[in-house]
Amino acid sequence: AQRVTQPEKLLSVFKGAPVELKCNYSYSGSPELFWYVQYSRQRLQLLLRHISRESIKGFTADLNKGETSFHLKKPFAQEEDSAMYYCALSGSSSGTYKYIFGTGTRLKVLA
């Protein structure tokens, strides 16, 4: 079955602490992986995608095909990182346009 799993509904960390938001996936082809973020009262927006291998707002994510994971990491959390984070995959490289999103993890960065 094609699935994206985010095991934590809520993650609370103190400002300046490292953050890791977990994402595991199950997909039979070659998926493309994304992280989306939704700040309070804002619309969902792309944070980063695995093919671009970039760091956005200090966040990075490495695709581990062996473990089928795409965890989101940041070495030092900031209060403005508090938001809802969704991991998603696309099968576009396998010829399908369907995106599959996880259920999301709410990150709270405490002062």
Next chain:
Amino acid sequence: GAGVSQSPRYKVAKRGQDVALRCDPISGHVSLFWYQQALGQGPEFLTYFQNEAQLDKSGLPSDRFFAERPEGSVSTLKIQRTQQEDSAVYLCATGRDSETQYFGPGTRLLVL
């Protein structure tokens, strides 16, 4: 320029009513996705358009759901004979290609 817009932002419908939800894409965006997001869940894919062509409608939950994009720009998601389980936020996302998605603010539908 303006982002993706959706209307109405909120819709209350009585069970059995038909509703129509509109998405105005960013100008020039050829890709358009519709998603359904239930409370506490992530967005669930409904359908995908490339210009006016509906290339994937595998996520539409029943034949009560219908989407169109006749001129390759504005899209409408129609739900016939609404049921309580249709209550959700309906999100539209558009992009220059299928790999980029700019989301609209969503339409919150409540079916009583």
